[in-house]
Amino acid sequence: MNKEYIVGLLEKSERIDGRKLDAYRKITVENGVSKNAEGSARVKIGDTEVIAGVKMDVGEPYFDSQDKGVLIMGAELSPLSSEDFEPGPPSTQAVELARVVDRGIRESNSIDMKKLCIKKKEKVWMVFIDIYIVNADGNLLDAAALASIAALKNAKFPEYDEKNERVKYGELSKKSIPLDKLPIACTLYKVGGKILADVSNEEEKIVEARLTVTMTEEGIHGMQKGGDKTLSIKEIDEMVKIAEVRTKELRALIK
Amino acid sequence: MGELKVKEKEIVVPGEVLANGMDFLPGEGVYREKDDLIASKLGLVNVNSRLVKLIPLSGRYIAKAGDTVIGTVVDITFGGWLMDIGAVNNANLSIKDTSEYIGRDADLTQYYNFGDVVCVKINKVIRSKMIDITTKDQECRKLKGGMLIKINPSKVPRVIGKGGSMVSMIKESTGCRITVGQNGVVWVSGTDSKKEKLARDVIKKIEKEAHKEGLTDKIKEFLKK
Amino acid sequence: MAYTKRLDGRKFDEMREIEGKVGVVKNADGSAMFKFGDTIAIAAVYGPKDLYPRFMQNPKKGKLRCYYDMISFSVNERKRPGPDRRSNEIGLVTEKSLTPVLSLENYPNAVIDVFVQIVQANAGTRCAGICAASLALADAGLDMKDLVCAVSAGVVDGKVLIDIDKYEEDVEGMTDIPVAILPRTGEVSLLQLDGKVNREELKEALELVKKVSKKIHNAQKKALQEKFK
Numbered sequence: 001m002n003k004e005y006i007v008g009l010l011e012k013s014e015r016i017d018g019r020k021l022d023a024y025r026k027i028t029v030e031n032g033v034s035k036n037a038e039g040s041a042r043v044k045i046g047d048t049e050v051i052a053g054v055k056m057d058v059g060e061p062y063f064d065s066q067d068k069g070v071l072i073m074g075a076e077l078s079p080l081s082s083e084d085f086e087p088g089p090p091s092t093q094a095v096e097l098a099r100v101v102d103r104g105i106r107e108s109n110s111i112d113m114k115k116l117c118i119k120k121k122e123k124v125w126m127v128f129i130d131i132y133i134v135n136a137d138g139n140l141l142d143a144a145a146l147a148s149i150a151a152l153k154n155a156k157f158p159e160y161d162e163k164n165e166r167v168k169y170g171e172l173s174k175k176s177i178p179l180d181k182l183p184i185a186c187t188l189y190k191v192g193g194k195i196l197a198d199v200s201n202e203e204e205k206i207v208e209a210r211l212t213v214t215m216t217e218e219g220i221h222g223m224q225k226g227g228d229k230t231l232s233i234k235e236i237d238e239m240v241k242i243a244e245v246r247t248k249e250l251r252a253l254i255k
Numbered sequence: 256m257g258e259l260k261v262k263e264k265e266i267v268v269p270g271e272v273l274a275n276g277m278d279f280l281p282g283e284g285v286y287r288e289k290d291d292l293i294a295s296k297l298g299l300v301n302v303n304s305r306l307v308k309l310i311p312l313s314g315r316y317i318a319k320a321g322d323t324v325i326g327t328v329v330d331i332t333f334g335g336w337l338m339d340i341g342a343v344n345n346a347n348l349s350i351k352d353t354s355e356y357i358g359r360d361a362d363l364t365q366y367y368n369f370g371d372v373v374c375v376k377i378n379k380v381i382r383s384k385m386i387d388i389t390t391k392d393q394e395c396r397k398l399k400g401g402m403l404i405k406i407n408p409s410k411v412p413r414v415i416g417k418g419g420s421m422v423s424m425i426k427e428s429t430g431c432r433i434t435v436g437q438n439g440v441v442w443v444s445g446t447d448s449k450k451e452k453l454a455r456d457v458i459k460k461i462e463k464e465a466h467k468e469g470l471t472d473k474i475k476e477f478l479k480k
Numbered sequence: 481m482a483y484t485k486r487l488d489g490r491k492f493d494e495m496r497e498i499e500g501k502v503g504v505v506k507n508a509d510g511s512a513m514f515k516f517g518d519t520i521a522i523a524a525v526y527g528p529k530d531l532y533p534r535f536m537q538n539p540k541k542g543k544l545r546c547y548y549d550m551i552s553f554s555v556n557e558r559k560r561p562g563p564d565r566r567s568n569e570i571g572l573v574t575e576k577s578l579t580p581v582l583s584l585e586n587y588p589n590a591v592i593d594v595f596v597q598i599v600q601a602n603a604g605t606r607c608a609g610i611c612a613a614s615l616a617l618a619d620a621g622l623d624m625k626d627l628v629c630a631v632s633a634g635v636v637d638g639k640v641l642i643d644i645d646k647y648e649e650d651v652e653g654m655t656d657i658p659v660a661i662l663p664r665t666g667e668v669s670l671l672q673l674d675g676k677v678n679r680e681e682l683k684e685a686l687e688l689v690k691k692v693s694k695k696i697h698n699a700q701k702k703a704l705q706e707k708f709k
Contacts, residue, residue: 001327001372005402014448016402016455034600035518037553047506051599053553074561079547080524080595082507087547087595089562130552130561132597134522135505169556268704269581269618270626270664286625293664295583295625297618297704312708314621315509315528343528343590382539382588409621466708 003206007192016202022242024198029146029253031154038172039155043147045198047137049081052147054129054155054177058167061117061124069116069124073102075131075144082136098131100224101145104183104214108221111152112178118160125157127177138204141212142250145185150254152179181216182254184247188213188239190231195238197246211236213243217251263302266312266466267294273307282308299466312466316408316438318342318386320379323394325403325436328371331363338373341408341438342386348375352389372398372442374434398434401444404455406462408439413465414458421461421471428478429454453478482637483654487647495631495643495692500611500703502619510620512703514612516631516643520600521608523616527592542587546575548609550598570606571596577610577630577660577670583623592622603646604632610660610670615700619707629696630660630670633685635677640684642692657682659689663697666690 006016013021025046034040037053044050061068075098077085085091090098105111116125129151131144157175159168189196190209199207209227213220220240225231231239257276261267273285274292281287284296285307298309316324318340326338326346335349348367350357355366367373374395375388389395406414415422415435426433431445431454441458445451457477464470486492496517505511508524515521531537548570552561574596582592594616596609607630614628634644635655641648648654655675661668668686677685 001370001398001401001403004400009448012448016452018452034520034551034553036556036600036602040553049505051551053551055553055558057558074552076561078549078595078597079526079593080505080508080522080597083526083529128552128558132551135507137506266705266708268627268701269624270662271701272664284623293625295623296621298621311621313510313619343530343587 002202006203006206010192010194013194015196017200021194022197022246024246025200027250027253029150031150036170037151038158039151039153039177041147041150041154043143043150045139045143046200047135048139048143049134050131050140050143050147051134052129052131052144052151054127054151056128056155056158056167057126058118058123058160058165059126060122065113066121067117068113069111070126071102071106071111071113071129072126073098073105073129073131073148075101077133077136077140081133085133085136096224096226097141097144100141100212100214100222101131101148101185104145104185104222105148105152108181108183108214108216108218110179110181110183110216112180115178136201138200139187139198141187142185142198145183145214146250146254149182149184152177153182153254181218182251183214183216183221184250185212185214185222186243186246186250187211188242190227190229190235195235195242197242211239213240213247215243215247259302259307261300263300265300266297267300267309268297269294273300278305280306282306284309284311311409313407313409315343316341318346318377318380319437320377322377322437323374323392324377324388324438325372325374325398325434325440325442326388326438328367328369328373331369336363336367338375338388340375340386340388341440344386346375346377346386346388348388348390352378352387352391354391354395367397372403374398374436374442394434398442398444401432401442402451402455404441404443404458406439406441406458408437410462410465411435411437411439413470414441414461416471421474424474424478425454425457429457483639483651486641487651488645492639492641493688493692495695496645498696498699500615500699502615502703502707508616508620510616510618510622512612512615512619514608514615516604516608517645518600518602519598519604519608521596521598521605521612523594523596523609523612525592525594525613525616525620525622527620528587528590528622531589531591537589539588541584542590542592544575544579544582544584544592544594546571546578546594546596546613548574548596548598548606550601550605554598554601570609573670573672574606574610574613578613578617578628580667580669581614581625581628581662582617583625586623592617601646603644603649604658607631607658607660611696611700615703618704626662626664627697627700628660628669629663629693629700630658631689631692631696633657633659633689635675635681635685638681640681640688642688657685659686661690661693663693
């Protein structure tokens, strides 16, 4: 029933909580929420709450990039955060979320991976970013991406004992991860024929199509379309236009 | 002989000793162990002469016979419909329990279809697995248009108010039709989306502050805006 | 060298700073956070709800399912995400620690799911999880006979201490004894031990747990009442 109600309101360009179609709910970013992580952050967008943490280790580089560090991202839609998530291995939804956030960081070359190299072909820093949903109320991806970047930004290298080849966890250096750009994701949703930003759970249930746009100040680095219905080129253009504005505003929250 | 160890309207936690002695009797949410009456859930103390019970402050809806609830049709079977009323199990509406006369070969979707929202009354509950509902009651009918708001069932009495006073006040101020289900589902339908939003905000506010004093006055003020 | 003074200067019968908070996960029917010093656990309860698969339903009483998970960055050396044997076992003992207080016979055919997540770990995680879970169950309005208080006791060099942290865990000869106790009756619902103790030491440890559980119970009570202020 609420589907009809929401669509009825959208026809008048209105939303249940009175927001403008392209407006975000209240956003808070909190840094350093988990002490044993090299970096961590909690992001709340409305009632959606996500935490992300950075752990680092020293390991071997990939064969095809012997002088570059390694970035590994994972995400978990904890059953703790919603009745809709079941315990078990990461669902396709969780995998997609992690991969989309990963691509945004990777394709934008925001981390200077060469600076993560300790000894070419042998030792590089590996950066693990793990995302956990604490309360799911729509628009998880934007919150997850924002939390990941915030965590990366406040992360510090742990001390490394080169002689004994041991990472000294618990002892943080003053060195930050070489993050020279801040890629921000903004997902736009087509609901009831209108284009919305930051949908809540109720709105998300009736989304026809969605488009995640990841941008830095240089341009668009990642996109992902989801949903069962199509988008016209005009709609995509309109969505990107909104993303250009919103990603700037979200980025300002991290700076 | 006996001693009451807590005050009326005090918030108590499970395991808390409420009273001592055989004078007092355990009501809902209270159990007896030897001489003590002990709280068996998080709730508000309510003492009525010798009966000590707790008014729950949270928890999912537990179906009770006689309750008027709002449900959604989730399945249609041979003899009727299955409705989601927010209880552990879905509720069963048989053809024989509808107010309309429905012949055996009738197309049931013509009466209640998938997704239809209906106000029903609970007839009986067997071991909380089989919940029989009926529409043979004055209040029961299909609800068209409007929106559904979910609140915690324990807050329903506050939203209704003494003798319906609170919900009447909201109806008057917002001009909306409002039906409150005992299962915490509230239907609101108005002519103006701003008024509907006000009704929704008020109901959510009552849910949040249900346990506080002076709520009626606060809500009066809120509605004036 | 005998362990005569605690590494962080605490008294032997002194717990780290504890704190409980209720209603931390909006979607859940009940939720709570509980911490012992730097160990932070959150728990969320969903239920009573229909239990699938159907054949597992018990018409006489409901089922309690507990899941325990440490987030990858809660510990110094990253933990690979996902369940492992340890989290499986802790989920089980968590369930056993809570079952005695839940009136499951009031929830036939239903299931109550409890999810415990460790956000930051400095030893005593399963106990923090149980304290949080017990709060979350109460917050969810479930029928419970009592709350459950859990804390880890330690025994080393014949001395009993309470709430050992991860540095103390590594002290040579330290025996770790996680215990859960029902505050009203003093009965034990969780007891595990690894190390080496004699009967007297064990008894002393259990009595010490019983003594400090009052503080835990007060913190839990405060957390539940705070929600309604």
